[in-house]
Amino acid sequence: MGYNPDKPMEGRLTDLGPPHYEQFMPQVIKDNKGKWLWHEIVQPGVLMHKSETGDEVYTVRVGSARLVTCQFIREVCEIADKHCEGKLRFTTRNNIEFMVDAKDKVQPLLDDLASRGNRFPVGGTGAGVTNIVHTQGWIHCHTPATDASGPVKAVMDELFEYFTSMTLPAQVRIALACCLNMCGAVHASDIAILGIHRKPPMIDHKRITGVCELPLAIASCPTGAVKPAKAEVDGNEIKTVKVTVERCMFCGNCYTMCPAMPLADPDGDGIAILVGGKISNRISAPKFSKLVIPFLPNTPPRWPEVVEAVKTILEAYAKDAKKYERVGEWAERIGWESFFEKCNIPFTEKSIDDYRLAYNTWRTTTQFKFTSHVK
């Protein structure tokens, strides 16, 4: 039995949805759901939750590359079978969590993980850097301006000690999106690594008739830079589009709608750094990340400029911020002019908003600080 291509609809099952979650929960989780009282991070990467029943669950959090193989998942299963009655979970930030129901089961699990080389780093808790949420990049996507897994590996190698320790003023959430579509919450991260394009789309007049709905391509442009046009292809006049390059902000939405308008380019593409976003409602309201470095080049395989920029910002923050203060709260308290100075980032007009609602970000008070920017 199996799929029969001659009768594709016979015996077909659809709309089953995901399996029920309860069958996958460890017994101690099942028994204590809704009864948890408090928790404590007993060491970096190890959490203990206490239930009103007196039960405890110890969670060991492990970083992963997110881009993983069947072989790797089998190894994860083997660990879960050996220590965790065959159960495990993943976090929203691509960490793996192994749970055990007694303290004496923690060390054997940690020892096992440590025996497997660098495959299962324990950490990602508390006031540290946890795993980087990221996208596909050059491994699978058609619109990226940079790779994802490569820069993430390079940055995490450099920030590794912050993953395995809890020495920062608060948690720092780093995210990477390989283009402006921003799959993942890069727009609200403490430090965001964002792939950007800097050359307007080319127009493939030979293909555009076959692959694009011209009105959709024209309507896709948020600044009205894409306009109807005519061109000659093999001696025939065809309907096509043109791009007013001065109005192009390189968002790539036209390419999403029209495959005949590619804009990726080895020298045009690279990475922008945004900082100060957050999701949590703790103390201050959720914030968007702000653009502080408009462009860094793509330099595979280890993106040294990006790694250096992220590390510099992180360490300036670590040195200067108060306990509990997130990157964005710190920048707002000291003032953005001080942020640029303390992080040694040159300020350019590219950090001044000129898109919609830009005025909301212009300073309309006499309160400012005399940093080196004031000549």
Place this chain on the structure above:
Amino acid sequence: MAKHETPLLDQLETGPWPSFVTDLKKQAETKPEVYDILGQLELSYEDRITHWKHGGIVGVFGYGGGIVGRYSDMPEKFPGVQHFHTIRVAQPASKYYSSDNLRALMTLWEKHGSGVTNFHGSTGDIILLGTKTENLEPFFWDLTHELGQDLGGSGSNLRTPACCLGSSRCEWSCYDTQEVCYQLTLKYQDEIHRPAFPYKFKFKFSGCPNDCVAAIARSDISVIGTWRDEIRIDQAAVKEYVAGNYPANGGAHSGRDWGKFDLQKEVIDICPTQCMWLEGDELKIDDKECTRCMHCINVMPRALRPGAEQGASILIGAKAPILEGAQMSTLIIPFMKISKDDEYEDLIELIEKVWDWWMEIGKNRERVGETMQRVGLPTFIKVMEIDPIPQMIKEPRSNPYVFWNEEEVPGGFARDIDEFRARHKA
């Protein structure tokens, strides 16, 4: 398929963080097409540009979402990735798994696909990276028949809903995020699998205002747990924190010497509403002033707990920047009970009201948050039949340009210019 030289990628095999390159190489030993993935990625590292073609519509019969078509632009050089379609498989709530289930899924993926995956995609699905068009139906058959599992969403439809771990392992969750996520995912299978919306639509369920699934920044409907009575205080535990016997913030800062815990400085003074104070050694909270930011509870999890009258705030309209700029969700319903007992009646009614309206007036590729911006919040809440309250805004408008309705003005808008001129010469 032969190995390719990958001198650039090989440099990503060193360093303390797990290496995806090492992992892919190991998988290639049993799935040779993975050599072509590595080869094409190496070429991208040399060329500094992607080698994947734009799009390609593929899927399984009867579904319009769940599979993303992908083709190499160098198929002669890398035949193993000529077709490299992505399959999104709906994840179980809170991403708990059994090893049996994961192994079965991996066996299926090695049989029908490349053996390469993401745990997980940004929306929350299990992502299976890379298979051929002819494998899609056999994979889907086996997935549904052998595993009883299903695809997630892609395209202009409801994307696979996601939740935090909720009360399964968190003391702060103000409702059962897993159960509502599971129930609504089942209820809206048609909306997940058959695109009928102007653009994508996301639900995310967070148990408390810490918002661990980023609902407020990423989901069209953000359901974020909260409470409306008093924070529960254990005064004895407060004393333990002050005495330094319990670690502040659950031990989150233990890697650095921040000095002795200072309740005044670290909690009372940082509280955004200044609603806490000490009377002797008793911690007092003026709960009606509290905006439930979670800071004090995060700092002293053994002493403070969310109130007992729990529910969720409903916010609508978050999205990433494409196109009109990023938006956070806007608070629409300050407090709603989220209970299985009434089968989530109120939430479902709200969701379907939003959809009915947005499907009618939303433009192609316009997220609901953008539609709300276009028509204005007053129009949106009128359509939703929700009364305006100050909780919906940060501050009142500072311009006087109100769109008055004719029925709000005595005598209406129709007037007689001749009668006006009889009294007012031009």
